[in-house]
Amino acid sequence: xxxxxxxxxxxxxxxxxxxxxxxxxxxxxxxxxxxxxxxxxxxxxxxxxxxxxxxxxxxxxxxxxxxxxxxxxxxxxxxxxxxxxxxxxxxxxxxxxxxxxxxxxxxxxxxxxxxxxxxxxxxxxxxxxxxxxxxxxxxxxxxxxxxxxxxxxxxxxxxxxxxxxxxxxxxxxxxxxxxxxxxxxxxxxxxxxxxxxxxxxxxxxxxxxxxxxxxxxxxxxxxxxxxxxxxxxxxxxxxxxxxxxxxxxxxxxxxxxxxxxxxxxxxxxxxxx
Amino acid sequence: xxxxxxxxxxxxxxxxxxxxxxxxxxxxxxxxxxxxxxxxxxxxxxxxxxxxxxxxxxxxxxxxxxxxxxxxxxxxxxxxxxxxxxxxxxxxxxxxxxxxxxxxxxxxxxxxxxxxxxxxxxxxxxxxxxxxxxxxxxxxxxxxxxxxxxxxxxxxxxxxxxxxxxxxxxxxxxxxxxxxxxxxxxxxxxxxxxxxxxxxxxxxxxxxxxxxxxxxxxxxxxxxxxxxxxxxxxxxxxxxxxxxxxxxxxxxxxxxx
Amino acid sequence: xxxxxxxxxxxxxxxxxxxxxxxxxxxxxxxxxxxxxxxxxxxxxxxxxxxxxxxxxxxxxxxxxxxxxxxxxxxxxxxxxxxxxxxxxxxxxxxxxxxxxxxxxxxxxxxxxxxxxxxxxxxxxxxxxxxxxxxxxxxxxxxxxxxxxxxxxxxxxxxxxxxxxxxxxxxxxxxxxxxxxxxxxxxxxxxxxxxxxxxxxxxxxxxxxxxxxxxxxxxxxxxxxxxxxxxxxxxxxxxxxxxxxxxxxxxxxxxxxxxxxxxxxxxxxxxxxxxxxxxxxxxxxxxx
Numbered sequence: 090x091x092x093x094x095x096x097x098x099x100x101x102x103x104x105x106x107x108x109x110x111x112x113x114x115x116x117x118x119x120x121x122x123x124x125x126x127x128x129x130x131x132x133x134x135x136x137x138x139x140x141x142x143x144x145x146x147x148x149x150x151x152x153x154x155x156x157x158x159x160x161x162x163x164x165x166x167x168x169x170x171x172x173x174x175x176x177x178x179x180x181x182x183x184x185x186x187x188x189x190x191x192x193x194x195x196x197x198x199x200x201x202x203x204x205x206x207x208x209x210x211x212x213x214x215x216x217x218x219x220x221x222x223x224x225x226x227x228x229x230x231x232x233x234x235x236x237x238x239x240x241x242x243x244x245x246x247x248x249x250x251x252x253x254x255x256x257x258x259x260x261x262x263x264x265x266x267x268x269x270x271x272x273x274x275x276x277x278x279x280x281x282x283x284x285x286x287x288x289x290x291x292x293x294x295x296x297x298x299x300x301x302x303x304x305x306x307x308x309x310x311x312x313x314x315x316x317x318x319x320x321x322x323x324x325x326x327x328x329x330x331x332x333x334x335x336x337x338x339x340x341x342x343x344x345x346x347x348x349x350x351x352x353x354x355x356x357x358x359x360x361x362x
Numbered sequence: 363x364x365x366x367x368x369x370x371x372x373x374x375x376x377x378x379x380x381x382x383x384x385x386x387x388x389x390x391x392x393x394x395x396x397x398x399x400x401x402x403x404x405x406x407x408x409x410x411x412x413x414x415x416x417x418x419x420x421x422x423x424x425x426x427x428x429x430x431x432x433x434x435x436x437x438x439x440x441x442x443x444x445x446x447x448x449x450x451x452x453x454x455x456x457x458x459x460x461x462x463x464x465x466x467x468x469x470x471x472x473x474x475x476x477x478x479x480x481x482x483x484x485x486x487x488x489x490x491x492x493x494x495x496x497x498x499x500x501x502x503x504x505x506x507x508x509x510x511x512x513x514x515x516x517x518x519x520x521x522x523x524x525x526x527x528x529x530x531x532x533x534x535x536x537x538x539x540x541x542x543x544x545x546x547x548x549x550x551x552x553x554x555x556x557x558x559x560x561x562x563x564x565x566x567x568x569x570x571x572x573x574x575x576x577x578x579x580x581x582x583x584x585x586x587x588x589x590x591x592x593x594x595x596x597x598x599x600x601x602x603x604x605x606x607x608x609x610x611x612x613x614x615x616x617x618x619x
Numbered sequence: 620x621x622x623x624x625x626x627x628x629x630x631x632x633x634x635x636x637x638x639x640x641x642x643x644x645x646x647x648x649x650x651x652x653x654x655x656x657x658x659x660x661x662x663x664x665x666x667x668x669x670x671x672x673x674x675x676x677x678x679x680x681x682x683x684x685x686x687x688x689x690x691x692x693x694x695x696x697x698x699x700x701x702x703x704x705x706x707x708x709x710x711x712x713x714x715x716x717x718x719x720x721x722x723x724x725x726x727x728x729x730x731x732x733x734x735x736x737x738x739x740x741x742x743x744x745x746x747x748x749x750x751x752x753x754x755x756x757x758x759x760x761x762x763x764x765x766x767x768x769x770x771x772x773x774x775x776x777x778x779x780x781x782x783x784x785x786x787x788x789x790x791x792x793x794x795x796x797x798x799x800x801x802x803x804x805x806x807x808x809x810x811x812x813x814x815x816x817x818x819x820x821x822x823x824x825x826x827x828x829x830x831x832x833x834x835x836x837x838x839x840x841x842x843x844x845x846x847x848x849x850x851x852x853x854x855x856x857x858x859x860x861x862x863x864x865x866x867x868x869x870x871x872x873x874x875x876x877x878x879x880x881x882x883x884x885x886x887x888x889x890x891x892x893x894x895x896x897x898x899x900x901x902x903x904x905x906x907x
Contacts, residue, residue, distance in 0.1 A: 158530050186532035197523035201545045205635065210541045214532030221537045228632075235631045239624055244631045248638055263527075270531050385712070388705040392782040392863065402778040406787070409777040433660040440657065476892035477885065478856045480768075481869070488681050489674035494664035499671065568768040571860065575664065581769060585776055593773075597765060604764035 107169075108306040109134040109157065109274055114166030116152050116330075126152040127163070128330045136273075139300040139307045141321035141338070143314065145350050149330040150310040154276045157308070158189045171273050187214035190267025190305075192296075194279040196259040200252035204243065204262050207251050208234040211269030230269075237268040241295050257288035264295055268303075275299065277309040281316065293320045314346060413594035420595040424580050428599050431576035432607070434497045434569065435562035438479075439555060441502025442509050442562075446471070449506065450513030456525070457517060457539060471514075475507025479565055483574040494575025501566060505558055512554050513547070520546045549618045556611040563607050567600050681878070688882035696868055696887050703864035703891065706782050706857065707850040710789025715843050717790070718798035722839075724755040725802030729827055759802075762795025767853050771862040782863030789850050789857070800842050804835045841903050848899035855888045865891070 109132070116127040126149040134140050142150050155161035157168055159175055159182055168175045175185050190211070198207045212230045213221060220226075226234075238244040241261040246254060251262065260280060267275050277296055281289035293309075297320055300307040311317050317324050318338050326334030326341075326349040334345050389395065452458050452467035482503045486496030524542040533541065570578025577596060584592040660666075723729045730752040738748055747753075767788045774784035808831055816830040858866025865888050872880040 160526060160530060183532040183534065186530060188532075189530070191527065191530035193523060193527060195523050197527035199524045199542055199545050201548065202541075206541075210528055210533070211531050213528065213534070213537045213541065216537070218534060218536055221540055224540070231635055232628065232632060235628050235635070239628050239631070244627050247631050247635065266527070266531070276530075385708070388708045391702055391705040392709055392786045394709055394783060394786055398783055402783060402787075406774060406777045409773065430664060433664045436657070436660050437664060437666060472893055472896075473889065476852075476889045476896070478852065478888075480856045480859060481885065481888070484873070485678070485681065486674075489678040490667075490670045491674075495666055495670065498664055498666065564764060564766050568766045571768065571772070578769075582772065585772055588776075597769070600769075601761055601764045605760060608760070608764075 105136040105138070107133050108136045108138070108171055109308070110169045111153070111157070112167050112169075114153070114156055114163045114168060116149070116156060116161065116163045126330050127156070129166070130327075130330070130332055132325055132332065132335070134274075134306055134308060136306055137300060137304040138323065139297050139321065140309065140323050140325060141317045142308060142310050142325045142327055143312070143317045143321075143334075143341075143349060144310075144327035145312055148327040148349075150312075150327055151278050152330075153327070154191070154278050154308065154310060157274075157276060158186050158191060183214055187270055188273045190270045190272035190275040192260070192263050192267050192275060192277040192280045194282045196256070196263045196283075198251040198259055198262060198266075200250070202251060203247070204238065204249055204251055204254070205231070205234060205247045207262055208238055208265045208269050211237075211266040214270065233271070234265070234269050237265040238262070240268060240299070241265050255288075256284050257292060260284065260288075260292050261295060264292070264299070268299065268305075272305060274306045274308065277307060279310050279312065282312070289316065290319075296320075314341070314350075317341070409590070412590040413597075415591065416594035416598060417589075417591035418595065420592045421599060424577060424596055424599055427570070427575075427577040427580055428603055430494050431566045431569075431578075432563055432603065434494050434501060434566040434574075434576050435559055437498035438501025438505060438562050438566065439509075439559045441499065442505030442558070443555060445474075445502060445506035446508075446510030447513055450510040450517065451539065453510065453514040454517040456520075456522065457535075457543065467510075468514075471507045471510045473507070474503050475511065477504065479504035480568065480572055483569050483572045487573050492573040492575075497566065497569040497574030497576060500569065500574060501562055504565075505562060509554060509558060513551060516547045516550045516554070517543055552618050553615050556615050560604075560607055560611050564604055684878040685882035685885075687879070688886055689877075689879035690883060692872075692880040692883040693887060696865065696884065699858070699863075699865045699868045700887060700891060702782050703854045704851065706785045706789060706854040706862075706864055707847060707895075709786045710854070711793055711843065711847040711850045713786070713790035714793035714797050714846065717794040718801055721755060721759065721794065721798035722801035722805060723827065724751055725759055725798055726805035727752055728808075729805055729831060730755070756799070756802075759795045759799045762791050763799060764795075765792070767792040768856065768860055771857050772860045775861045780861040780863075785854060785857040785862035785864060788862060789853055792853075793846050793850055797839075797842060797846055801835060801839050804838045805831055808834045837907060840906050844899050844903045844906065848895050851895040852892050855892065 111130055111132045114127055114130045115125070117125050130149075130153060132140075142153065144150050152161055156163040157170065157175065159177055162177060170185055171188060173181075173185060176182060199210070202210075206224075209226050209230060212226060212233065215230075216226075235244055235247060238247060241264050243258060243261050243265060246258065246262075251259060254262065264275075264280075275296070280296065281292050284292060293316060296307055296309060299305050309320075318341060321338040324334065324336065324338045324341055325332055326345060328349045333348050334341070449467050449471055453464055453471060455464065458464050458467070479501050482500035483497055486499050490496050490499075520543060524546065525538055528538045528542045566576050566578075567581070568576075568578045570576045570580070571582050573579065577600060581593065581596045581600075584590075584596060724731075727749060730749060732748045733750045734748055742748070770788035770791050771784055774787050775781075778784055812834065813826055813830045816826050821829065854864045854866075856864075856866045858864045858868065859870050861867065865884060869881060869884040869888070872878070872884060
């Protein structure tokens with residue numbers, strides 16, 4: 090199902106092949122409200138691209154990300170990551186997930202474990218179960234983990250417990266954990282929503298550096314326009330589960346923002362789904 | 363306020379009458395009558411009065427079974443965790459997806475829990491003969507049910523964020539349990555183990571009544587022989603032992619987190 | 620990458636090795652200690668897995684003699700089942716009644732302070748003005764530490780066989796549990812509410828009535844219900860020492876080698892305990 094990438098809107102990325110391709114993905118959450126979180130979303134993301142998905146809370150940004158690594162099962166549509174179709178079959182899914190790192194709003198570190206152990210847990214998918222049973226990692230894993238920590242300047246906290254770190258530090262460790270997977274794609278779901286502006290910019294800078302230096306494709310959910318303008322090369326605007334804009338951040342006009350944010354004022358207060 | 367009260371008054375009277383009637387019926391069924399109390403309490407008081415002064419020299423004989431009681435509790439709890447943990451994992455909603463497996467695990471835990479350690483002890487004494495070993499196994503069976511359920515509940519109540527994070531890295535199911543769930547629940551597990559060890563020592567003091575080792579055997583013997591002053595010593599030894607373990611375990615528990 | 624980056628990584632890796640060695644040594648120490656303790660205790664109590672395997676045919680024999688349970692015996696167990704519940708009801712109720720005053724005495728912030736003339740500063744520093752508190756706690760610890768079966772055994776030999784001894788035994792043990800728990804709850808009440816009531820010029824008794832008790836009532840009720848659940852479980856075995864309830868039927872049928880009936884007893888006990896557990900957890904959820 091690998092088709093040639095269509096005409097790109099991002100200058101300077103023409104030669105890179107498509108890394109993530111989302112085709113006609115819809116997701117309806119079953120239950121009382123039966124909310125339609127995603128409606129026929131299609132996005133193509135190229136290798137090494139730093140893409141910001143912009144939208145208010147409840148626009149379906151988190152759902153879109155979770156569909157890409159199948160933490161959420163889409164109702165319809167297909168997703169291809171690095172030429173491989175994402176399925177829910179366990180073995181293949183694990184292989185895809187290994188290539189896709191994820192960074193969360195709430196960091197999601199295991200608080201009682203050391204920073205190193207948290208980063209090392211990003212290596213688990215490379216391991217057999219037997220090795221994990223005794224909580225053992227080989228030297229190569231440790232070297233990778235510490236390198237990843239050094240990349241976000243956190244190697245000096247390697248042996249501390251994760252709950253002794255500040256929010257920004259925890260998020261950097263979480264980025265290191267995603268990097269330790271040696272992924273091709275990193276999904277960052279509102280990575281700075283729980284951080285204050287100064288720390289938020291720091292974290293976004295690290296994420297952008299990763300995309301640039303390591304050639305990792307980064308998809309980053311944001312709800313703040315100013316960060317999107319500052320950091321994004323390309324922005325996808327999501328509103329009520331549908332793509333309403335796809336283009337370079339320079340083209341984010343007030344009209345378009347109006348469309349993303351104020352088309353439906355009720356959606357603004359909902360929690361992200 | 364007053365008007366509202368009046369509206370409910372009839373209901374109240376009916377409920378109250380039913381409650382009192384139920385309690386009276388229960389009291390009647392258990393021979394709990396004022397006359398019984400009036401004659402019984404002095405008898406009990408007299409019984410306790412006969413215990414003074416305790417025959418201290420008897421302590422030389424009972425310290426050994428007293429320590430054996432603690433050993434029984436130690437192994438009872440070790441066995442309980444060994445049996446209870448896997449069952450707890452199978453019974454936890456966020457770990458085991460198959461509802462049928464969860465149901466079987468939960469039912470097993472319920473069965474283990476509902477049958478008192480004394481009944482288990484009777485069973486195991488019948489199987490392997492008198493002694494502390496069947497006592498420890500019996501305690502293990504009963505407490506496996508209790509601890510297993512507590513473990514399952516602790517695991518169900520963890521922060522799901524790290525679990526999701528590790529699933530997203532492509533880690534397998536057991537790896538997620540080992541790296542995201544166990545580290546989170548470990549302090550709670552240790553707290554439960556210590557607390558139920560305390561309770562276990564108290565339970566183990568009566569296992570001897572059915573021949574399953576520990577100080578209970580000496581206790582029954584002295585009571586049956588009306589050796590009041592010896593009984594007093596045993597009660598004091600039990601009390602001292604339980605108190606020491608209480609303090610020790612509280613101290614350790616306060617340091618875990 | 621730059622030189623410093625490589626150097627940092629190498630240095631941290633080395634530190635990791637040192638850390639690991641230290642952790643390994645520590646783990647080995649504690650692990651060794653644990654194994655030694657378990658080994659020693661196992662030896663002392665004659666832990667012998669082989670005996671269980673060897674005893675398997677005994678167990679099997681026991682089980683086959685229990686199956687199929689004689690379900691018609693259920694009709695004879697009605698009285699004993701009712702009695703078990705009745706024992707638990709009154710045992711818990713008496714414990715609730717006893718523990719209301721006792722828990723107030725067993726909390727540092729509500730216990731009456733006894734100041735005897737010779738209580739100088741040193742005595743106070745030893746917190747002996749909390750005399751009532753310490754004595755109450757000692758009593759409660761005794762009640763808590765001694766299993767209800769032991770009480771039952773003593774009471775049976777003092778007042779004779781029957782459920783009466785069982786009620787008293789459960790009442791005493793549950794009082795110890797309930798009053799200690801409640802005393803700790805009282806010590807943990809929100810100080811702000813107390814100050815608010817004190818600020819109105821209320822007396823100490825009024826503070827207890829209007830600021831302390833309302834705060835602990837939900838926890839007290841919830842714990843009392845839990846205690847009732849535990850009491851039912853205890854009441855099923857009190858009969859083993861002759862203090863009434865299902866345990867008596869259990870031991871009686873066993874002594875007469877009527878194992879089919881014993882199995883029925885166990886079945887009824889299981890249903891009763893599981894039922895009480897279910898009802899009490901629903902009830903507690905409703906109260907909280």
